[in-house]
Amino acid sequence: MVESNHLGHGAAFATGAAGGPVQRRLRKMSTHPEDPRVFSQAKIWVPLGLLLSLLMTLIMPIPISEYLDGTSDDIFSIILPGLFTLFCYLLLLMGLFRRFGVNREKAWTRFGKLFYRQVRFEDIDRFGVGMQRYKLYAGDTMINIDYNRFDYSLVFIRLLEELQYRRFRLQKVGVDDPEWEDTAQAHRNMLAADVYANHRAFYDAHPEELDRLQALAQPPQTYVN
Structure with a gap:
């Protein structure tokens, strides 16, 4: 079974910080971990x-x-x-105007009609970390994933799905690095544990969904690219 404490150690190691417990408690969680979300701190x-x-x-x-x-x-x-x-x-x-969101196609952020940025999951070429946040890159475009503030479970699931058929840079580890496979598996474990920790009650009540999450945390047989 995916254990939530794997994420705690993994995220703390990746970001160098395990803070944000107050923000995590204030997050509004979705009923289903794959629900599209729009976030606001209004x-x-x-x-x-x-x-x-x-x-x-x-x-x-x-x-x-x-x-x-x-x-x-x-x-x-x-x-x-x-x-x-x-x-x-x-x-x-x-x-009043700052919003963040995620659906199955993309993660995005906007400030009213003045500013809009998005990263499509199929275009992600790098996964990075910052201080208590993750970073998704597609070329020169970057989106912050503030996992302590918001329930970004859908982002984690989509990353797990992408890692089932293609490679992309994981922090400082490039796709041709001999350490990439081990790094990818560490990230799979971390992301899957995060999803499970966020929605433990849901997965405990829906074992078929837990099986799917477990499968996404396993390395694929082959990659498309």
């Missing part, structure tokens, strides 16, 4: 950003007035609170 950033933005908007006239009437000659008394005010508005905008 419930956090909108009220916080709105409160801080309003507060700083009311406070900012004070340092501006003091600087203009000569009470203070320190320009940073305006610049620093001004920058913090902009940061507060940025939090509000992030809550």
